[in-house]
Amino acid sequence: MxxxxxxKDDDIPAASRQLLExxxxxxxxxxxxxxxxxxxxxxxxxxxxxxxxxxxxxxSSFPVDAKMxxxxxxxxxxxCRMCFAGARFHLDRLGFDEGAMDAMCAHPDTLPxxxxxxxxxxxxxxxxxxxxxxxxxxxxxMQQAGFSKxxxxxxxxxxxxxxxxIVFSQAALAGLADD
Amino acid sequence: xxxFEPVPEDKLSPELLRLLEIARKRTPSQTAGPSVRSMAxxxxxxxxxxxxxxxxxxxxxxxxxxxxIAGMLIAHSVGCRACFNLSRGWLNKLGFDEDTLSGYCAxxxxxxxxxxDRRMVEFTVKVACDxxxxxxxxxxxxxxxxxxxxxxxxxxxxxxxxxxATTFGTAIDAGLREE
Numbered sequence: 001m002x003x004x005x006x007x008k009d010d011d012i013p014a015a016s017r018q019l020l021e022x023x024x025x026x027x028x029x030x031x032x033x034x035x036x037x038x039x040x041x042x043x044x045x046x047x048x049x050x051x052x053x054x055x056x057x058x059x060s061s062f063p064v065d066a067k068m069x070x071x072x073x074x075x076x077x078x079x080c081r082m083c084f085a086g087a088r089f090h091l092d093r094l095g096f097d098e099g100a101m102d103a104m105c106a107h108p109d110t111l112p113x114x115x116x117x118x119x120x121x122x123x124x125x126x127x128x129x130x131x132x133x134x135x136x137x138x139x140x141x142m143q144q145a146g147f148s149k150x151x152x153x154x155x156x157x158x159x160x161x162x163x164x165x166i167v168f169s170q171a172a173l174a175g176l177a178d179d
Numbered sequence: 180x181x182x183f184e185p186v187p188e189d190k191l192s193p194e195l196l197r198l199l200e201i202a203r204k205r206t207p208s209q210t211a212g213p214s215v216r217s218m219a220x221x222x223x224x225x226x227x228x229x230x231x232x233x234x235x236x237x238x239x240x241x242x243x244x245x246x247x248i249a250g251m252l253i254a255h256s257v258g259c260r261a262c263f264n265l266s267r268g269w270l271n272k273l274g275f276d277e278d279t280l281s282g283y284c285a286x287x288x289x290x291x292x293x294x295x296d297r298r299m300v301e302f303t304v305k306v307a308c309d310x311x312x313x314x315x316x317x318x319x320x321x322x323x324x325x326x327x328x329x330x331x332x333x334x335x336x337x338x339x340x341x342x343x344a345t346t347f348g349t350a351i352d353a354g355l356r357e358e
Contacts, residue, residue, distance in 0.1 A: 003318035004328065042332045048234030052343070055227030079311050131346050132258040134353035139182040149183070153221040156350045157228070164231075164343035170310040171335040179315045 004175040007040035016043035019050040026058065028093070035082055035172035049168065056161035060154055065094050066117035067158070069104060070124045074162050076105050077129050082169040083162070119145045120155065127159035183354035185216030195219050198229045205232065207268030214261050214351045228347060235340035241330070242299050244273050246337045248283060248292070249303040253341040254348070255284045256308050261348035262341065298324050299334060307338035 009017055020040075024032055039045040060067065072087035088101055096104075096112075104111055108125065111118050123142050127134065142152050188196065199219065203211040218225040240246050247266045254262035270280055283290055287304065290297045302321055306313055321331055 003315055003322070003331075039332055041329050042336070044234055044237075045332060045336045048231050048336065051234070052227055052231040055223050055230075059223060127346065127350050131349040131353075134350055136182045136354055136356055139354045143182075150221045152354075153183075153218065153224050153351075156347060157221070157224040159350075160343045160346035161227075163346045164339045167306060167310055167339035167342050168335060171306050171313055171338070174313045174315055175318050175331070177315045179319060 002176045002178055004038045004172070006034055006037050006176075012037075012040035012046075013043050016040060016046040019046055023050060023053070029089075034176060035169045038172055038176070039168075049165075052161055052164065056157040060158050061151075062120050062154070062158070063117055065091070065096075066113055066120045068094065069111060069113060069117070070121045070128075070158070071162055072101065073105065073108050073121065073125050074128045074159070075166065077125070078163075078166050080166040080170050082173055083166055116146065119147070123147070123152075124155050124159050127156055128163055131159070181355045181357055183217040183220075183351055185213045186219040191219055192222070195222055195225060198225055201229050201233065205238070206265060207272045212261065212265070213355050214348060217351055217355065218347075228343075231343065232340060235336040240337075241333065242337075243296065244270060244275070245296055245299040245303070247273075248290075248296075249300045249307070249337060250341050250344075251280065252284065252287050252300065252304050253307045253338070254345055256287075256304075257345045257349065259345035259348040259352070261352050262345050295325070298326070299330075302331075303334045303338045303341075306335055307341050 009020075012020070017040075020032060020036060023036060027033070036046065036049065039049065057067070068087050068090045072084060072091060075081075075084035075087055091101055092098075100112060108121070111121055113121065119142075123138075123145075126138070139152060142155075143149070147155070186195075188199075191199065199211045199216065202215045203209055206212060215225070215228070218228060236246055236250075247269045251263060251266035251270065254260075254266060267280055271277070288301075290300060292300065298321065302317065305317065318331060321334075322328075326334075
């Protein structure tokens, strides 16, 4: 039996339920994400996650294909099955087949994206997996690659959001598994 | 010259000043630090960060000083100076002396805390730093120790928040250092 029971919609306050419905609509999925629904027990967390998802991820100005490739590679590096599957679901809808996605995971330096997209993924992956070793020189390099300071802050925010979301997803997955 | 620079207050809109005021109250020194003032260069990012902190790591906390002890240990393990200093500053204010806190960092597996506080901190740090190692049995252990489902979900939220904060903190701190 799983530790977490998944609250029914009727047991979740209307405001939080609307956020879950909005999240589902924007994701374009038929089913509610269980790793979000379980937080119906603490509606404040649903609101926090939704706000962060919108401001740090969804409203980010970078192209959606580059963002989804970055999410797939961050999830791959951090071994988050749920986020990895979610990113691949979106990439599939964008026209990437399984072979192309596997190849991106195996060779993240040769991504089938435009130059700007490749650079975005490269730096976001670096921030997400090795932020403690970043130096001012890395940021100068990002700027020389064509990113403004505002865009670099946006890349940090994007990476930070996904590191946070992976914690939610992996913990939810463990608590939803049968003992 | 550092890559990132704190935005001067006279260049901030009333909304950004409001967000910085919220951020200021969250620091032991009651001053908004350079990291958060640098984020002001990208209003949406600052708003996302400030709001998610209020929602996932509220003050006062149902766990007392636990979230800051967990925050200090998480920041220590990933090398985030900004989050480490902030957590430690709060703990100093709450009456923890430097030797005691250094002892926690040196031996996080044997924290000399009360049973409930120790379990809260250990579980939160595990969710934050050893995500793949969290199993269904860990949740049952917490339940047997008297924690509710809501308590456990709150701890996941705190762990997730510190992962977001340390990613922001380490990256922006690197850009604030002199080249």
